[in-house]
Amino acid sequence: MTAPDRHRFADADRGAVYRAIHQRRDVRHFRTDPVDDALVYRVLAAAHRAPSVGFMQPWTFTVIRSPQTRARVHGLYLRERQAAACFYDEPRRGEFLALKLEGILEAPVNICVTCDPTRGGTHVLGRNSQPETDVYSTCCAVQNLWLAARAEGLGVGWVSILKTGELREMLGIPPHVIPVAYLCLGWPEQLRTRPMLEEAGWRERxxxxxxxxxxxxxxxxxxxxxxxxxxxxxxxxxxxxxxxxxxx
Amino acid sequence: MTAPDRHRFADADRGAVYRAIHQRRDVRHFRTDPVDDALVYRVLAAAHRAPSVGFMQPWTFTVIRSPQTRARVHGLYLRERQAAACFYDEPRRGEFLALKLEGILEAPVNICVTCDPTRGGTHVLGRNSQPETDVYSTCCAVQNLWLAARAEGLGVGWVSILKTGELREMLGIPPHVIPVAYLCLGWPEQLRTRPMLEEAGWRERxxxxxxxxxxxxxxxxxxxxxxxxxxxxxxxxxxxxxxxxxxx
Structure with a gap:
């Protein structure tokens, strides 16, 4: 009879996995040092190993290095940020506008993660009862990417203050494909011990x-x-x- | 001047993170050996360290051990599976029905992961442009749980063939809270080298x-x-x- 826990990692390796999970941060302050393609594709390979309903693997990763494209996306961000500020009263509004919420221009790489709901054909195993599981799978891919990046010493920031329709148009994404995450990837200026929003007193864990x-x-x-x-x-x-x- | 990659993990630790990502499997065949509470809560602590938009932490983890509740959820599953089979013609239908798609009764622990969109109050930072990022954050928590479980030698299976409305009623989940994932957690009978659906010839990577x-x-x-x-x-x-x- 084999032990039930025979697939358990050795303590040091188990610790490394927990440390990646624990030390992962949403990074907004990047150095402009370049990031090699090999490194970018390695974290994408980790993302591609995510679970997916019916093994449909619905994700696509668009790697954006062009300063022109990033400047245009940054323009979208600025407008959304201004609009979001309208929902806060002072002093919260000032605090909001003081937070750095993206690194689109500084981070040398941006990655748009999309979900193609048609990837698996007309009927995907396990998606009959919960169609949105294709997007859920794509989010698992994002988290894999994020943890691999942490192990590589890279920082990732998820910019959610963007309109998906505008991203779609800017990046040539077809109407049926869903932009799930817009990520900045680069070397972090620092890796905080606590989340930036906790440090800034915005919200507690x-x-x-x-x-x-x-x-x-x-x-x-x-x-x-x-x-x-x-x-x-x-x-x-x-x-x-x-x-x-x-x-x- | 510090090196840009100064936060990089040592090679062995980096390898451990990639190995957890690479060897994670969607497990459907479980041993019935018990899983200690300490272990369950440890993987939940990893889940709770997920990123979340505006640091809203919208997730709740309902840990189900009761055989009665699991039997009722299993009943839901059986009906959904029968319904899903109607969408396949033979021989695909026979292949579908031959696949083991859950471990609700065998796995000693089931976990329902829900998302509460009201957790962060009326306005959550970063959710103005993409309201669904609360659910996305919850999916990242699921992936953290899954990778921690892999490091612990535990198996996780995501049962997506369930109707969220029925789960909601069965587990006392309020109407505004979204059941995102129903997971089986236990000791795996085996950890396959390749995904089960790939091994079974259902779909290729x-x-x-x-x-x-x-x-x-x-x-x-x-x-x-x-x-x-x-x-x-x-x-x-x-x-x-x-x-x-x-x-x-």
């Missing part, structure tokens, strides 16, 4: 006990229960991987 | 050259070009991490 439920969406763990203690212990435990020194 | 585009969605890399060669080289390179022996 939620306690894990608040996002874990037992048996039902409206179930425990009740504060002070053994389950709540176990949840808190797990959070502290993987935080330990973060504290590990840089291994170089 | 796409070549990376087909999913990478340059500058525009309809741009290269042209077959035989230097870029196409670089893309193929990157794919072969990270595949090398897969071939590394199990480290225990």
């Amino acid at each position: 939620l306690s894990m006990t608040g996002v874990v439920r037992l048996e039902r969406w409206d179930g425990g763990p009740e504060a002070g229960s053994a389950a709540a203690a176990a949840v808190a212990a797990a959070e502290a435990e993987i935080a330990g991987f973060e504290a590990a020194p840089e291994p170089r | 796409l070549s990376m050259t087909g999913v990478v585009r340059l500058e525009r969605w309809d741009g290269g890399p042209e077959a035989g070009s230097a870029a196409a060669a670089a893309v193929a080289a990157a794919e072969a390179e990270i595949a090398g991490f897969e071939a590394a022996p199990e480290p225990r």
Whole structure:
């Protein structure tokens, strides 16, 4: 009889995976140093290894290096940012406008990740009940890319303040293809210990006990229960991987 | 002047991250051995470290161990599977029905991952232009969970053949909350080298050259070009991490 946990990684390797997850950051401040194609394609190879419903692999990765295109996308961003600012009152508006929310021009590489819902033909296994799982698969690819980039020492920033229709037109994306993520990729000026929005006092990290439920969406763990203690212990435990020194 | 790649992981750690990405599988065949709470919460702690638009952290993880609830969800699955089979003609229908597409009853833990679009209040930074980024963030959490599970030697299977409305009712999920993923978690009977659907001849893995585009969605890399060669080289390179022996 083989042990159930025989596929478990060795402790050091397990730690490396948790550290990539833990130290991944949404980066907005980039150095302008170039990023080799080999490195770009390596993180895309990681993205291409994402799970996908019915193995449809609906993603396409458009790699943009052209300064002209990036300048045009940056123009879209500026307008959206101005529009978004209208929804805040002072002092929140000032705080919002002070945040750096993209690195479109500084990061040498931009990547538009799209989802083609027709990739798998007319009927895709597992998409009968939940058609949007094609987009979900594409998001898993983004997260793979992000973690691979972290391991490579690269920074990634997801720019969500862009209108998909405008991106579609600018990049020649057909009407049926969905722009899911617009990413900036480059060498980070720094990798923060905490998310920028937390550091800036914009919003706090939620306690894990608040996002874990037992048996039902409206179930425990009740504060002070053994389950709540176990949840808190797990959070502290993987935080330990973060504290590990840089291994170089 | 510091080196741009100073945050890069050491080679062994970088390899561990790529190996988790590469060896992650969608598992449908589980052993019934129990999975400790500590382990469940550890992979959930990894999920909770996902990126989220405006740092809204919209996810909730409902951990289901009750055999009664799992039996009811399994009932939903069986009906959906029968309905999905109607869309295939023979011999594809027989192939479809022969595939094992879930492990709801065997896996000791099921996890329903939901997205609460109201989590961040009425206006969430970065969600003005793309409201669906809350669900995208939740998918990134799923992928974190999946990779952490791989490092722990656990298997995860995403059951997408379920109706979200029925899940909502069964698990007491409010109408505004979106069930994004229903996952089975347990010890895998085996971890396949290739995806099950590829092994079963259902669908092939796409070549990376087909999913990478340059500058525009309809741009290269042209077959035989230097870029196409670089893309193929990157794919072969990270595949090398897969071939590394199990480290225990």
